[in-house]
Structures are given as C-alpha cells and as structure tokens.
Amino acid sequence: MKHVDFAVIGGSYAGLSAALQLARARRQVLVVDAGVRRNRCVDEAGETSHGFLTQDGRAPAEIAAVAKQQLLAYGTVQWMEGLADEAHVAADGRLAFRVGETTVSAGRLILATGVRDELPPVPGLAERWGRSVFHCPYCHGHEMNAGPIGIVASSPLAQHHGLMLADWGTPTLFLNGAVAPDNDELAALQRRGTRVETTPIDRIEGHADVLLKDGRRLVMNGLFAQPRTHLASPVAQQLGCALEEGPTGPFIRVDPGQATRVTHVFACGDAARAAGNVTLAVADGAMAAFSAHRSTMF
Numbered sequence: 001m002k003h004v005d006f007a008v009i010g011g012s013y014a015g016l017s018a019a020l021q022l023a024r025a026r027r028q029v030l031v032v033d034a035g036v037r038r039n040r041c042v043d044e045a046g047e048t049s050h051g052f053l054t055q056d057g058r059a060p061a062e063i064a065a066v067a068k069q070q071l072l073a074y075g076t077v078q079w080m081e082g083l084a085d086e087a088h089v090a091a092d093g094r095l096a097f098r099v100g101e102t103t104v105s106a107g108r109l110i111l112a113t114g115v116r117d118e119l120p121p122v123p124g125l126a127e128r129w130g131r132s133v134f135h136c137p138y139c140h141g142h143e144m145n146a147g148p149i150g151i152v153a154s155s156p157l158a159q160h161h162g163l164m165l166a167d168w169g170t171p172t173l174f175l176n177g178a179v180a181p182d183n184d185e186l187a188a189l190q191r192r193g194t195r196v197e198t199t200p201i202d203r204i205e206g207h208a209d210v211l212l213k214d215g216r217r218l219v220m221n222g223l224f225a226q227p228r229t230h231l232a233s234p235v236a237q238q239l240g241c242a243l244e245e246g247p248t249g250p251f252i253r254v255d256p257g258q259a260t261r262v263t264h265v266f267a268c269g270d271a272a273r274a275a276g277n278v279t280l281a282v283a284d285g286a287m288a289a290f291s292a293h294r295s296t297m298f
Helices: 013-024 040-044 060-072 137-144 157-167 183-191 235-239 278-294
Strands: 002-009 029-033 077-081 084-089 095-099 102-111 115-118 148-152 170-174 195-197 201-205 209-212 217-219 222-225 228-231 243-245 250-252 265-267
Touching: 002 013, 002 095, 013 029, 013 060, 013 278, 029 102, 040 060, 060 077, 084 235, 095 235, 102 235, 102 278, 137 157, 137 222, 148 157, 148 217, 157 170, 157 183, 228 250, 265 278
Parallel strands: 002 029, 002 102, 029 077, 102 265, 148 170, 148 222, 170 195
Antiparallel strands: 084 095, 095 102, 115 228, 201 209, 209 217, 243 250
C-alpha cells in the first residue's frame, strides 16, 4: 500500500499542470501516467501544436517532455508509470486505486485521464488523423492556408464545422449520409459560403483527396471530422463520478472549481469538458489543483 496526500491520474497537459501547482504549494504529490497522450498522433505525423501561448508550432511531445522535466525538479513529486484501475472510496474516506501490483491510497485525487477518439469508418480517414485530418479549427484551421477544406460529416456537429470553417478557408461539407440539414440550415451554410456535397464518400487518398462514389476526386488542403469521444479510463465511473453527455461523447461533470460529486475527487482536461485543447487543459489542471489544495484547509 502506497499512501500519498495528493494523487494525479494522468500525466499529460492537464495532469502536469495540476501536479505543478501542488508541488509549488510544497505538497507531496504522486503522478500516475499510462503514457498515452490524446494528441500523440500529431507527433507521429511529424506535425506540431498550435495556439498555446509561447509554444505555437512546437511538437506536442516536446511540450509535455519539458513540462515533466520541470515538474520533477520539485523534490515533493513522485512519478509512477502504469494504468490506474480498480478505484474505490475506502471506508476511511480516502481514495484507493491499483497500478499494477501496487495499491495507492490518496487523500485527494485529481483525474486527468483524457479521452480516446473514435473516427467515422471512412476508408483512409484514420491513417491521416493528426496529419491532414483534424477536429479543432482553432488548433489547425490556420494551417489550411485559406484554401479548400473538407468536412466529413458523422454527427450534427458537422454543420457547426460547416459554419465555423468558412473563417479559415473554403469549406465543403460532405454529408456522407450521416446528417440531413433542413432548409434553414442549408441557407445558413450557403450564407457562409460552405458548399454541401450529397454524394457519399468512397475513400480518402493522397494528402486529403476525397474520392466520391461517382468517381469524382475533390482535392482539399485538409479535412475535419467529428470523432466520438470515450473516457480513456474507467476510474471516474468506478468512483461514482457523475457524467454528462456532450456533443461528441460523455465527460465527467465538475463544478467551477473542477470538483466532481465524489468528495475529494477533482477532474480536469478533456475528460472533464465537452470539448477542449491544450490551453484549456492546462487551465483546468491548475484550477483542479487550487481546489484540491484548498479543500485541505477550508
């Protein structure tokens, strides 16, 4: 049994941010990390992160590595690699979970477990995820160079993309049998200059070429999709945290201080908001740490 005052499950941006605040409060903190960042595909594709102050254009892995190095410089931080599971609230009110053969007992627990993405089953789409297929216009829209942008529909959120992405280029919304805009929605898309394509997609080729079932090839600078998101860890459900259904999938319900409904359990990052990015994950992590720390005295 390993006893700690504060434990953070998840060592990506939100978890690193939370742990840093606790370390700077001179508190003992354990970070448990399974090593599976959501945006690792961006590194694998040789692409970079955008929109994060002072880190624009830097590889996501580099941002995380520097953050971890700076965090571990604080002597009160321990790092444990592995997958957290079998979480429960112990009889004494402490939060317990297992990492391999080790049981951890924490007075306060911050969940920064992230989500995993389920892409629509369009041939060629998954292979280009993080390379020329994205989900966040604020993160990658500028790199479309004001050119042709394809939107592969898989949910009503595609129409949201269709309206937004006109600020970053010339969008084409490929309905692909997934959505059926009504007349008012079609008129709104037309006002934004977004073309609507009803012919189903056969496959994606090249950088971001959309091959349609009728044989046409439409060349795009990039594509946007609406992946279904799933919580990457069962720990929140195991502890009894409440979930909400967002536009892309479930997320952990938290209050403005990132507290869940389970006493002394906080959550942050993509697992605890309907949609997010690196900047928001870092901010959420800091707030979760502030709240967890203050809960020990107020």
